[in-house]
């Protein structure tokens with residue numbers, strides 16, 4: 001009998017377990033793999049506020065001060081400033097292990113090589129059947145939390161719906177690539193990353209992570225891996241990637257679009273399981289941590305009083321509505337400025353971004369965590385964007 005059982009010991013499950021256990025709630029994490037943080041599918045970008053919450057600076061491989069963003073025809077827009085850290089690149093294995101270790105230090109328990117088989121919600125709790133290292137174990141808890149990632153068992157088992165968008169991400173780890181230290185690169189264009197972008201991220205020790213993500217409907221029947229091959233052999237960029245050596249390749253889903261009702265009686269989902277990743281960058285660690293921070297105090301009171309009916313969880317999760325709204329607005333602006341335009345229109349946007357006064361504005365107001373205010377300022381202040389402003393108004397109104 002535990003008060004809370006969390007399915008999935010990823011960063012978000014680990015973070016929630018830490019906060020619960022630190023407040024005296026008996027918590028068990030159930031993880032299907034033999035090891036935390038493996039296999040990982042991530043570029044490893046963790047923003048400073050998320051890093052501050054866990055204090056795992058020892059997992060940082062590299063700091064990033066800015067981004068060199070390339071248009072389809074090769075116009076380059078530099079966003080950032082040397083010496084001002086915008087984000088960190090971490091070793092995801094060490095980071096996830098650090099988060100889960102904090103949970104265990106706070107008193108949470110962890111079962112590896114374990115996964116749920118069935119769950120039944122009763123008046124007094126949740127009866128859970130778990131396969132633990134090949135054996136069936138019966139468990140009871142007051143609250144079951146699914147922090148079990150993009151293809152969440154919990155979300156599917158309890159029919160909690162689907163995230164609005166399920167992007168596909170692909171990444172290769174490479175060595176032998178040179179680049180501007182502490183700056184990541186982004187590449188756009190229909191042949192490379194239709195609708196979104198590809199990235200090249202320095203990950204310390206003369207290694208880089210090259211990745212691409214896209215919406216399935218934009219990929220025109222090709223795989224993201226094929227787009228990666230197009231990037232490294234593209235006439236404009238192949239010189240950039242000459243001589244590099246691949247160390248690993250991996251692929252994974254990025255769920256962007258918080259599900260409408262991520263809870264039922266005594267059950268809730270968080271993190272990727274709830275579709276929390278950002279539609280502008282695909283980052284899911286920061287939003288998952290924010291989600292935990294937003295609910296923890298009320299959730300602990302509800303667990304202590306055993307008030308965990310759907311109506312109680314609905315009131316605890318009220319803040320998720322504003323997260324969803326924020327995501328919808330960011331997606332609407334992303335569609336307008338990046339996803340819908342063809343290569344020609346994207347090039348013309350880049351030409352405008354590259355003007356000194358616009359660059360100054362981007363560097364002053366740009367916040368990758370909250371892109372909507374900058375998007376709105378650009379639409380308002382840049383005369384060439386004004387024709388987009390009306391469309392943006394409608395999109396934001398109905399987002």
Ligand SMILES: Cc1cc2nc3c(=O)[nH]c(=O)nc-3n(C[C@H](O)[C@H](O)[C@H](O)COP(=O)(O)OP(=O)(O)OC[C@H]3O[C@@H](n4cnc5c(N)ncnc54)[C@H](O)[C@@H]3O)c2cc1C
Pocket residue numbers: 007008009010011012013030031032033037041042043044045046114115116147148149150152153169170171211251252253254270271272273277282283284285286288
């Ligand atoms: C290519 C790529 C690049 C990315 N880059 C970034 C980035 O740079 N920055 C960023 O913030 N985000 C990035 N993301 C997204 C990020 O990886 C996720 O948002 C983040 O890992 C979500 O954390 P989570 O704890 O919710 O889920 P996960 O990290 O997926 O953890 C879920 C855990 O649950 C376990 N699990 C799943 N099912 C079960 C089950 N049935 N039983 C038991 N255990 C189970 C899994 O093994 C896993 O340990 C990227 C994603 C991809 C695909």
